[in-house]
Amino acid sequence: MVFGQARPLVSPDEINEGAAATYVVELSRSLSRRGHDVRIYTREDGSPTDGALVESVKAGPAKHLEPAEVLPHMGDLGRALAARWADGPFQPDLVHAHSWLSGLAALTATADRRIPVVVTYHGLGSVQRRHEGERDPSPSTRIGLERTLGNMADRVIAQSQDEVAELGRLGVHRADIAVVPSGVDVDACAPGLPEPAEPGQRSRILTVGRLAERKGFADLIAALPLVPDAELVIVGGPAPEALARDKVAQRLRELATRAGVADRVRLVGRVPRADMPTWYRSAAVVACATWYGPAPLVPLEAMACGVPVVAYGVGGVAESVIDGVTGVLVPARDVRGLAGALRALLRDNVRRMSLSSAAVDRVRSRYTWDRIAFDTERVYSRVLGGTEPDDDEAFSEASA
Numbered sequence: 001m002v003f004g005q006a007r008p009l010v011s012p013d014e015i016n017e018g019a020a021a022t023y024v025v026e027l028s029r030s031l032s033r034r035g036h037d038v039r040i041y042t043r044e045d046g047s048p049t050d051g052a053l054v055e056s057v058k059a060g061p062a063k064h065l066e067p068a069e070v071l072p073h074m075g076d077l078g079r080a081l082a083a084r085w086a087d088g089p090f091q092p093d094l095v096h097a098h099s100w101l102s103g104l105a106a107l108t109a110t111a112d113r114r115i116p117v118v119v120t121y122h123g124l125g126s127v128q129r130r131h132e133g134e135r136d137p138s139p140s141t142r143i144g145l146e147r148t149l150g151n152m153a154d155r156v157i158a159q160s161q162d163e164v165a166e167l168g169r170l171g172v173h174r175a176d177i178a179v180v181p182s183g184v185d186v187d188a189c190a191p192g193l194p195e196p197a198e199p200g201q202r203s204r205i206l207t208v209g210r211l212a213e214r215k216g217f218a219d220l221i222a223a224l225p226l227v228p229d230a231e232l233v234i235v236g237g238p239a240p241e242a243l244a245r246d247k248v249a250q251r252l253r254e255l256a257t258r259a260g261v262a263d264r265v266r267l268v269g270r271v272p273r274a275d276m277p278t279w280y281r282s283a284a285v286v287a288c289a290t291w292y293g294p295a296p297l298v299p300l301e302a303m304a305c306g307v308p309v310v311a312y313g314v315g316g317v318a319e320s321v322i323d324g325v326t327g328v329l330v331p332a333r334d335v336r337g338l339a340g341a342l343r344a345l346l347r348d349n350v351r352r353m354s355l356s357s358a359a360v361d362r363v364r365s366r367y368t369w370d371r372i373a374f375d376t377e378r379v380y381s382r383v384l385g386g387t388e389p390d391d392d393e394a395f396s397e398a399s400a
Contacts, residue, residue: 019297020122023182024098025053030183030373039090043070043077057081059105068139070101078108085109094380096157098122100142103149116154116383121146123294124166127315131214131292147171154383157376159294160316178379181316183372184300186364189277191306191356202231202264203346206283206307208276208298209290211237211248216289216312219335221252224261226339230346231264232287235279240269280305284352285345288317291332296320299327300367303359308352310341320367326359 028038044056045064057080060073085091096118097106103119110117125142150156150172157180158164164177205227209215217234224232234252243249249267256265271279280286286302288311296317299309303320309327311317312334323329328345330337345352 019182019293019295020098022297023120023122023295026183026185026369027373027376028053030369031377033370034373034377036377037090039092041081043073057084066137067101067142068137071104071139071141074101074104075108078105078111081105081109082112085113091115094118094384096120096376096380097153100125100146100149103153104145107149107152117152118155118157118379118383119149119153120157120159121163121294122159124163124170126170127166127292135213143170150176155379157379160319162315162318163294178382180372180375180379181320181367182295182297182300183367183369184297184304184363186304186368188274189280189301189304191304191360192277192281202229203285204283205230205232205285205287205342205346206235206279206302207232207287207289208235208279211246211252213248214291214293216291217252218255219289219333219338220287221255221259221261221265222335223339223342224256224264225259226336227343227346230284230342231266232261233266233268233279233283235268235271235276237267237269243267243269276301277305280307283307285310285342287338287342288312289338290314290317293317300363303327304363304367306356306360308345308355308359310338310345312338320362322358322362325355326362327355 024040028040032038040054041057042054043059044062057077059077059080060070065073092115094116095106095110097103098120099122100119103117103121106117106119109115125138125146128138129136129143147170150167150170153176156167156172156177158167158177159179159181161179164174164179167177168174205220207215207217207220209217211217220232224230237243237249238246252265252267253262256262280302284307286298286307286309288296288299288309290312291314293315296315299311299317299321302309303326309321311321311327311329312332313323313329314332318329321327321329328341330341345355
């Protein structure tokens, strides 16, 4: 099996690398544990890679490129992969492409030999264009190419039913789509005792992600005046020493000053991934105000750590967080509703404990990477025409 990435896949040790990189690495590790020979290929851009996991392929200049700049090199990437498989000892039984750009390269790589292609988009251009409009930096051809890719691939793996509906509107046949959600490392992210609170210490609201507008950090700052005695801690973005020069960080600080909450907003910057469980457990609530997105990595990690989540009910988040059971969902962009949910939850210790317990149970029963690998393996088996396990008992036996 092969995992294809058009964009470089560096070591996911830092939270700033995003959900897609974490997904590829964790899924490949789990599939390897299940006995599969997994190779990950990325376009070489001069960045360091984890040699134990990733093989770089020359296609275009060996430097960082934006998606619009990467697109013209996807044919070269596909042809380089085809040549490597033709001349080398390894030829995949199946190619799993991650992102629409990788999918285009995968179709080129398999054009002259019949190797099935599975695609996971990790975000659709139609959704991004709807929310970002003219600010969307994607190539104008992206949506049409995603439609073609979905209909040429042997199977599409969506990460939520919301994504299935979007793919249907795009024109991808429902019969060609399987749903496998994202997962979480429950060994790394586990409940634990937070540091004892100091007298008079504010309740902590934690939010995590790259410093991008769609992450909704501005919405959380706007909500904070309505949530007294709480601090907002934002983890993610550039390294701490570079925050002062980051334009988004500067804007968020200006918003906090205008809202009168500058003393209650803290930007941490990028932190090592190994430190994230400690950050999650330091919070009373984890807030996820992202406007859209298929993979709810942050809510899942928070739930695994036993921390309740308040989130906008969008995409995969709306399916992983059960409203009123493992967290609280709020309509997207409803700042007053967001503030009300945070305020009510911070004032109710018993409810937070109940949500926390249910959240841990849900993650461990449905979202472990071993379970996600098992479900992905079933998709592969269907595509390859082999036999497949068909129930949770088979999963239990395979994971034993």
